[in-house]
Each structure stands twice: as C-alpha cells, then as structure tokens.
Amino acid sequence: MLVVKRRCQPVNLAILTALNKRMELHHDEKQYLLNLEKGFEGETQFDRLVEQLTCEGLVLNDLLLTINGTTCQIDSLIVTANTLYLYEIKNFEGNFQYKSNQLYTFSGKEINNPLTQLNRTATLMRQLIKQLGTDLELEAAVLFINPSFMLYEAAVDKPYIFPAQLQAHFVKMNRDSLPLSKKHQFLADKLIKLHHKEGVFPHQLPSYAYDNLKKGLTCIHCGSFDLSLTQRKCRCKSCGHVAPIETAFCAQVEECRLLFPELRITKILMHDWCGGALPIRKIAPLLSTNYEKCGDKRGRYYK
Ligand SMILES: [Zn+2]
Incomplete structure (x- = not known):
C-alpha cells in the first residue's frame, strides 16, 4: 500500500x-x-x-x-x-x-x-x-x-x-x-x-483571547506547567518526561502560532507566552536558530 x-x-x-x-x-x-x-x-x-x-x-x-x-x-x-x-x-x-x-x-x-x-x-x-x-x-x-x-x-x-x-x-x-x-x-x-x-x-471552537490564557512553558508529553528546568533540559514533575528546552520552546511557538496566527512572533511575545520561564537572552538564539528572521533589528519578528 x-x-x-x-x-x-x-x-x-x-x-x-x-x-x-x-x-x-x-x-x-x-x-x-x-x-x-x-x-x-x-x-x-x-x-x-x-x-x-x-x-x-x-x-x-x-x-x-x-x-x-x-x-x-x-x-x-x-x-x-x-x-x-x-x-x-x-x-x-x-x-x-x-x-x-x-x-x-x-x-x-x-x-x-x-x-x-x-x-x-x-x-x-x-x-x-x-x-x-x-x-x-x-x-x-x-x-x-x-x-x-x-x-x-x-x-x-x-x-x-x-x-x-x-x-x-x-x-x-x-x-x-x-x-x-x-x-x-x-x-x-x-x-x-x-x-x-x-x-x-x-463555530465548534470556544472563543478565546490572548490575555485570558494561562502563560507558561508546558510539558510536550502531558501538557503540565509543572516543570523543572536545567541549562538545556526540562523535566516534567507530573509525568517525568524529559525534553530539550529547545524542543519544548519550539512547541510553545507553534502553539502560539496555531491559536493566534495574526500575532507576530517576537522574543518579547514568546517571553510572555512562556510565562517568563525563559529569559529573553535565551529566547533570542532559540528563535534565530529555528525560525526565519524578518524585519529590521528594532522590529524583529520570526516566521
Ligand atoms: Zn508531563
């Protein structure tokens, strides 16, 4: 087949x-x-x-x-x-x-x-x-x-x-x-x-708004917000799943894009979306490595 x-x-x-x-x-x-x-x-x-x-x-x-x-x-x-x-x-x-x-x-x-x-x-x-x-x-x-x-x-x-x-x-x-x-x-x-x-x-979806959603980095396996982070990895305290921070972060970017296709992905937005779990200095290289840079330095966003 x-x-x-x-x-x-x-x-x-x-x-x-x-x-x-x-x-x-x-x-x-x-x-x-x-x-x-x-x-x-x-x-x-x-x-x-x-x-x-x-x-x-x-x-x-x-x-x-x-x-x-x-x-x-x-x-x-x-x-x-x-x-x-x-x-x-x-x-x-x-x-x-x-x-x-x-x-x-x-x-x-x-x-x-x-x-x-x-x-x-x-x-x-x-x-x-x-x-x-x-x-x-x-x-x-x-x-x-x-x-x-x-x-x-x-x-x-x-x-x-x-x-x-x-x-x-x-x-x-x-x-x-x-x-x-x-x-x-x-x-x-x-x-x-x-x-x-x-x-x-x-019409089968509930209405939702960015401001009303819970922010934070979540486990890619079970969705829990209860994670412990080390330099490169995050471990879920609910299900024990361990994932590279990069993988978990990219999953949050994808989720944000799925829910809000009209929003531009910036390091400030992703810092907020992840509930401050990752510092901006860590977010910027993760975005640069995994997404295409758009706009100039002042209005930088990622696709
Ligand atoms: Zn989990």
Whole structure:
C-alpha cells in the first residue's frame, strides 16, 4: 500500500488541546475534545493496519471534498485496481443496540447512525468518480475499529465492518488485488487536487483571547506547567518526561502560532507566552536558530 495522502491531526483537535491547558473549557467543549481525540486515535489505528497490507493500492486519508455543491469528509479511501474502498471509521467503545435504523447505548442514549453519513458521502463520491471518467466500483463501509465495540441486533445487510471481521476484510482485499495502472494514479492525483486544505469549523471552537490564557512553558508529553528546568533540559514533575528546552520552546511557538496566527512572533511575545520561564537572552538564539528572521533589528519578528 502506498499512502499518497497522510492523515494530519485535525486543526480543531490541536486548538482545543492547546486551549484545554490554558483555560477552563465548558463541559460540552471538553466532551467534544474527548470525542475528537478518540476519533483521531481510531483513525491512526486504522492507518497502522492499512500500512501492513501487501496488495497494490493508493491510500488517501482525511479528504474534504465539495461535490456538486455539497461538502463531504472522507476518513479513508483506498484505490485498488478494481475497487475504490471508502471507510467511515468509528472508535465507539462498549455495547450498543440497533433499533429502527438507529444506534442506542445500553443506557438508552441515541447515537447518530454513521450509515446516514456514509450513504450521503458514497452517493456524492459515485457522482464524482463518474464525472472523473473512471469505471471503478465504489465499496463503502462503516468500520468499527475498537475491539470492545459490540452492536446487538444489527441488520446483516448493512455495510458495517465489525472489529472481528476486519482481518478477513483485509485478507480478501490482499487476495483480490491486481496491479495498478496510470489511471489509478491519475484518479488519486485528481482527488488530492480537489481536497480543501482549510478544514476548520470555527463555530465548534470556544472563543478565546490572548490575555485570558494561562502563560507558561508546558510539558510536550502531558501538557503540565509543572516543570523543572536545567541549562538545556526540562523535566516534567507530573509525568517525568524529559525534553530539550529547545524542543519544548519550539512547541510553545507553534502553539502560539496555531491559536493566534495574526500575532507576530517576537522574543518579547514568546517571553510572555512562556510565562517568563525563559529569559529573553535565551529566547533570542532559540528563535534565530529555528525560525526565519524578518524585519529590521528594532522590529524583529520570526516566521
Ligand atoms: Zn508531563
């Protein structure tokens, strides 16, 4: 398998993770963060399995496409010689029940049936591949990745792939595979070109302001502010992780840029953002080594 489009951490997940360290999130925002973390974890787990497949195929992860005016998101798409596999990946955990086309937890909470989303995406995708002039069959499935997931009374004719069926599904894909040709590469290139890079949904993010966020240097492993610094290293008192100060500092710069893309990165700003944990004389060389210098000496900032 050749991964032609890798999965990146979703921007809203990165922003919420950074905010969660530096401000108090509401209960529903925390829940949203947990769901994003869980979803991303499930998807990366799936990616690891796909990378082990030996058949010829092109893998495109995390596509955001607008087809005939409607935008859809695809967790994973695998182009093989005869079939285009489209997956909606779910990392649900525990016992669920299938009742009149809906999914319910055992406590009776209704969960959106991922099939609704899948059917909509599959319909759009069929229109697109037709427009692109390919004759590949599209096979779409909701794939439950978590081994603890159990769905009682699921209709057998639904395109679900359960954890216990995953292995057999991949074995079949390996067995049925044929060599790829230029037309497959052409299709993959075309889809990558159509992908929207800016996939953020700002309305799902809490509002935040620079002044209201907690400042400080944080552990790159667990996010704790409780660090002890030596000349070159910082050690986290919460999780014990040790990192070079340079690495920890650059992570703070990236976080600041992510949350406030409009701010210019200066040594004064970074001194403040790190809560004064590092002296300015130490910050200046770290910025010069790792970022591009812009502006003159008086208005120096870094990109
Ligand atoms: Zn830590």
